[in-house]
Structure formats: C-alpha cells, structure tokens
Amino acid sequence: MRELLDRQLGLVCAAQLRSLGLDYRVARRWVAAGRWQRPYPGVYATFSGPLDRAAHIWAAILWVTPEAVASHATAAELDGLTGRIDDRIHVTAPVSRRVRAHADGVVVHYAHRLPLTRHPTANPPRTRLEDTVLDLVDVAVRARDVESVVTMAVQKRLTTSPRLAAALMRRKKIRWRAMAESMLLDVAEGAQSPLELQHLRAVERAHHLPRGCRQRRHAGDRVIWIDVDYGPYHTRVELDGRLGHDGEGRFRDRRRDNAATVSGAWTLRYGHSEIFGEPCRVAQEQARVLHDRGWAGQPRRCGSDCPIP
Incomplete structure (x- = not known):
C-alpha cells in the first residue's frame, strides 16, 4: 500500500484497495473523519491537505482507469512543451474502457494503441512526447x-x-x-519557427527563388546565427519575431547587420506582418536584391493576384 501511494502521490482508487484486500468502507470512514478526501467518485486522496496539479492529474487518471494516461494539453504541460493552456485534465484510456460517467474538468479520449504510446517511466503517467x-x-x-x-x-x-x-x-x-x-x-532542413516556415513556403518555394541555407552558424569575433543565408549572392534574410528582438536583442541585430554590410553581404529584415501579410511583395523585393547580387534566375508568380510579372 505504501509503495503504491508513493508512486501515485498519495492517490488510490477503490479497485486498487480491493486488490490489496482492503474494504472500501474503511476509506469512506476515513473520508468522513476528515483524514482522507475523495476528489472523484471511487478515488481517494490519503491526506487532508489540498491537491497540487500533479495529484489532481493522478486522481483524474485513477477515476478513468489505472491503465489510463495523461495526454494532449495535459501531457504537454507535464513535459514542459507548453504552459498550462487548458485547466481541464485530458486523459486517454484504452478503447476497452468506456467511461459513462462525467467529471467536471476531465476530458476522456480513447486509443487503440495506448500501450505503444504510453511513456514507460513518467510520473504521472502520460503519452510519449512525440x-x-x-x-x-x-x-x-x-x-x-x-x-x-x-x-x-x-x-x-x-x-x-x-x-x-x-x-x-x-x-x-x-x-x-x-x-x-x-x-x-x-x-x-533547418526552419526553426512558424515565421521561418512561412518564409520557406510562401516566399522562397512559392516564387521559385534560390534555396537559402537556414539557421547557419557563422563564427567570427562572435558566433552569430543567420536565419536565411544566400551565400553565393552575398545576401541574408533575418526574420524577426517579437521575442529576442527587443532591448539588447535590437542592438545585437544592428551589430550583426553592420558586420554583414562591412563584409559585403546585404541584409533584408522582415517580421510577421510582411511574411504572413505580403509574401509576394517580399519575394519581389528579395528577387530584385538577388538579381543585383548575381542571381540569373527568374521568380515565378504564385497565383493570379501575385504582383511578380
């Protein structure tokens, strides 16, 4: 019992109590006495204090079935992929275990191949990150x-x-x-963010521009990273999202652009509004600079409304 409670952060379900030979009526008496609490029907917290987030997740899993796991936004929160983007607890259960009851704040999903997607050691149990x-x-x-x-x-x-x-x-x-x-x-291929992916697809590929080298590491007096580098044409494209380009980041960008100009490379800088709002205009501007720097190809129109002739 102690080993089970240590693993499950002090939570236990009625079925587990029965498997250990304990009468669930004892658990009910302890709840009535205030020693235990019952966050969900048939699930008991063997302490009287408040449940933290991990204990709440364990309670939701045990309410569904001990074979279930945290998944979706809840698993992403546990793994540090995202912050808490959903206060509800998402739980995935085997398809053989259908939950007919409803619990506030718990979303139940079902999966045929849950044993393959379950992380082998994570606590609380969750799906593998992929x-x-x-x-x-x-x-x-x-x-x-x-x-x-x-x-x-x-x-x-x-x-x-x-x-x-x-x-x-x-x-x-x-x-x-x-x-x-x-x-x-x-x-x-090296695209790191939605902004860089949009440039790759909507600007470069859609208009048949030369293929740039993404996230290229350049080591000089200081190591810098170039978002898109058109090396043969001495042209760089820097894609500025909001993060990392304010305060000290703004001065770092200036030093990088100035150093590129001194070395003979031109830098074009775009943000979300240009890449997502005016990709054709960006492609047209970029093509002109590349032509001036020796590119012999021709950009293509991506559609009937594209301004490229």
Missing part, C-alpha cells in the same frame, strides 16, 4: 496551431524531426497529416 505532439496536431483547429506545436517541440530540443516522423508513420489516421509530413521535412 505522441503528445501528434495528439495536439490531431485536435488542432488552425494550421497555425500545427506549425507552433511541431516547431516548439523541436526548438526546445524535446524531440527531433526524425522521431516525430517515425511516430507519425505509426499512426493510421490523423488530421493535418499532409501538412505535418511537409513540416517535418522543413524542420529537418
């Missing part, structure tokens, strides 16, 4: 949300593009599959 990412992809409403969760997982070094791709191959059905497969290829 499967957590794909679960969030599957329930995403917007394409932008798919981009954010995949790039965030790789950017935080919680997983890799090949591991995500392998997990995706094991799934028969998933929403946004085509986009996820394309994104994993893009991330493997």
Whole structure:
C-alpha cells in the first residue's frame, strides 16, 4: 500500500484497495473523519491537505482507469512543451474502457494503441512526447496551431524531426497529416519557427527563388546565427519575431547587420506582418536584391493576384 501511494502521490482508487484486500468502507470512514478526501467518485486522496496539479492529474487518471494516461494539453504541460493552456485534465484510456460517467474538468479520449504510446517511466503517467505532439496536431483547429506545436517541440530540443516522423508513420489516421509530413521535412532542413516556415513556403518555394541555407552558424569575433543565408549572392534574410528582438536583442541585430554590410553581404529584415501579410511583395523585393547580387534566375508568380510579372 505504501509503495503504491508513493508512486501515485498519495492517490488510490477503490479497485486498487480491493486488490490489496482492503474494504472500501474503511476509506469512506476515513473520508468522513476528515483524514482522507475523495476528489472523484471511487478515488481517494490519503491526506487532508489540498491537491497540487500533479495529484489532481493522478486522481483524474485513477477515476478513468489505472491503465489510463495523461495526454494532449495535459501531457504537454507535464513535459514542459507548453504552459498550462487548458485547466481541464485530458486523459486517454484504452478503447476497452468506456467511461459513462462525467467529471467536471476531465476530458476522456480513447486509443487503440495506448500501450505503444504510453511513456514507460513518467510520473504521472502520460503519452510519449512525440505522441503528445501528434495528439495536439490531431485536435488542432488552425494550421497555425500545427506549425507552433511541431516547431516548439523541436526548438526546445524535446524531440527531433526524425522521431516525430517515425511516430507519425505509426499512426493510421490523423488530421493535418499532409501538412505535418511537409513540416517535418522543413524542420529537418533547418526552419526553426512558424515565421521561418512561412518564409520557406510562401516566399522562397512559392516564387521559385534560390534555396537559402537556414539557421547557419557563422563564427567570427562572435558566433552569430543567420536565419536565411544566400551565400553565393552575398545576401541574408533575418526574420524577426517579437521575442529576442527587443532591448539588447535590437542592438545585437544592428551589430550583426553592420558586420554583414562591412563584409559585403546585404541584409533584408522582415517580421510577421510582411511574411504572413505580403509574401509576394517580399519575394519581389528579395528577387530584385538577388538579381543585383548575381542571381540569373527568374521568380515565378504564385497565383493570379501575385504582383511578380
């Protein structure tokens, strides 16, 4: 009993009590006496103080079934992939265990292949991080949300593009599959954020511009990272999201741009409004600079409204 409670952060369900030979009526008496508490029907906390977040998650899992795991936004929160983006607790159970009751704040999902996606050692139990990412992809409403969760997982070094791709191959059905497969290829090529992915697709690929080298490490007096480097044409593109480009970051960007100019490279700098709002204009401007720097190709129109002639 003590070993079980240590693992489950002081939580136990009625079925586990029965398996240990304990009468659940004893648990009811302890709840009535204020020594224990009952956060969900049939689930007991063997202490009288408040439950922290991890204990609440354990309680929700035990309410569904001890074979269940935290998943989706809850698993992402536990693994540090995201902050708490949903106060509800998401739990995935085997399809053989259908929950007919309802508990406030608990969302129950079902999976055929839960033993394969369950993390072997994590506490509270949860899905493996790659499967957590794909679960969030599957329930995403917007394409932008798919981009954010995949790039965030790789950017935080919680997983890799090949591991995500392998997990995706094991799934028969998933929403946004085509986009996820394309994104994993893009991330493997070095694109690090939704802004960089949008530049890769909507500016460079859509208008047949030269292929740039992404996230190139340049070591001089100081190590710098170049978002997109068109080395043969001495042109760089810096993509500025809000984070990292205010305060000291702004001065760092100026020093980097000035150093590039001194070395003969030109720098074009764009933000979200240009890359997402005017990708065709960005492509047209970028093509002109590349032409001036020796590119002999021609950009192509991406559609009937594209301003490129």
